Amino acid sequence: RNMVTGASTANLSIVLVDARQGVIEQTRRHTFIAALLGIPHLVIAVNKMDLVDWSEERYTEIRDEIEDFLPKLGAFRDVKFIPMSALNGDNVVEHSKACKWHGGTTLLDHLETVHIASDRNLNSFRFPVQWVNRPNNPTDRQLHDFRGLSGQIASGIVRKGQEVVVLPAGIKTKVADIWTYGGSLDEAFCPQSVTVCLEHDIDISRGDMLVGLENLPGRSADLHAQICWMHSRPLQAGKKYFLKHATQTVQAIVSKLESRINMTTLEPEPEPAALAINDIGAVRLKTAKPIVFDGYTTNRLTGSFILIEQGTNATVAAGMLSAPTEAVKPEYTDFAI
Known part of the structure; x- marks a missing residue:
């Protein structure tokens, strides 16, 4: 744990x-x-x-x-x-x-x-929105209409003028500006924390994600994952939890326990009755609404999650998502009202 x-x-x-x-x-x-x-x-x-x-x-x-x-x-x-x-x-x-x-x-x-410079994924742009940044009573009049999206870049590189897709809405737009505390940037990369301004006013809130046009992530409410169980009460199929993924939290149910890892042989034991504390196993989850995600081996930030016990808010498990079966299909290809 x-x-x-x-x-x-x-x-x-x-x-x-x-x-x-x-x-x-x-x-x-x-x-x-x-x-x-x-x-x-x-x-x-x-x-x-x-x-x-x-x-x-x-x-x-x-x-x-x-x-x-x-x-x-x-x-x-x-x-x-x-x-x-x-x-x-x-x-x-x-x-x-x-x-x-x-x-x-x-x-x-x-x-x-040891060489760690190439450990991060710089190929697929992922930007989970943490906060819609609108200054309150700014001293600079030019900031009265400022609207930016703040968060940490999970992977990839973003540049001014780059086309991005807003998920889950599926709307395509361009990056107008990139801001940090030190001022405007021409480009930014993971794991920088930045504020991204878009060319169009789009309905975006915390939990949404900006992604590049290449190597699109998956989007599903049916998830397959490996989890490490960290609570003294065993995990059993049918239990409901909050699932926190990137910057959003959704309700989820553990629909099936597929296997448990035997630490002596490192082989999976199929269909265990429960996962005890410190057990590692494969599970199926069903979320209340679809989430946008990558496989954990591709992206450690957009491919990971935690399970939170309802009522106590205790973190009971850490999970690593399997790769999506298919990439998300944007509903819109261009900005639309």
Whole structure:
């Protein structure tokens, strides 16, 4: 539960393994969650090597056991194994004199040099609207008619004059201006927070989304997702929750529990009766109205959601959406009244 909330926006995950205990269920669980969350870079830090006399044989045994199940996850761009002793700082900042057989990098050096610049999706523009920005009694008269759409760019690049589609309305328009606190920009990219002004006055509110004309997202009320259950009360089919996706919140029902991941084998067990706390499984959901979304592997922001318990407002699950079966079909191709 703590790892899901803490690592949901991370680029790199460090899984700590005690050299004495080796690979345990928590090792498998945390590695699986890192893969599920789409974290592209993984470090396996084999700690307390000083307590096993810096045995290369023990290190190799742990590495081979982890490499045995990594192909089942298939999500990481790179995996680095580092033997270390945090107590004395061996292979943390400087190379250990007691571990001459390790010719690789230290932990800090790897963290400082790992390439993360290309981790973000810069191809498909997605801009969930968080707030319709209309200044109240502005001192500048030119701002009396100002109307912008504020939010964080989830993916892609937006430029002045670029054509965009407003979803779910399906209306096409152009970007007139892009504002930040520092002034107007010619272009902006994820994960910048900006205010976008459009050429036309269109009925847009919080929860709507501006998208580029290429690689359109999906739109559906029937969703398939992997979820991490985080509440002490088990999840059962038929339960209703609030589903918070990007900047909108809708009512949803868990219509079916399809499978639960066995953390020993990392294989799915079909049709479980319930998901207990810390369980991970595949579910079907039905929302009160269709949402605009991408698959989580394509876009971590527009492909993720949380489930909120009605009445208590407790966050009970984090979810990763499967790719839509078909792209949204805009109802209108041009601005219309």
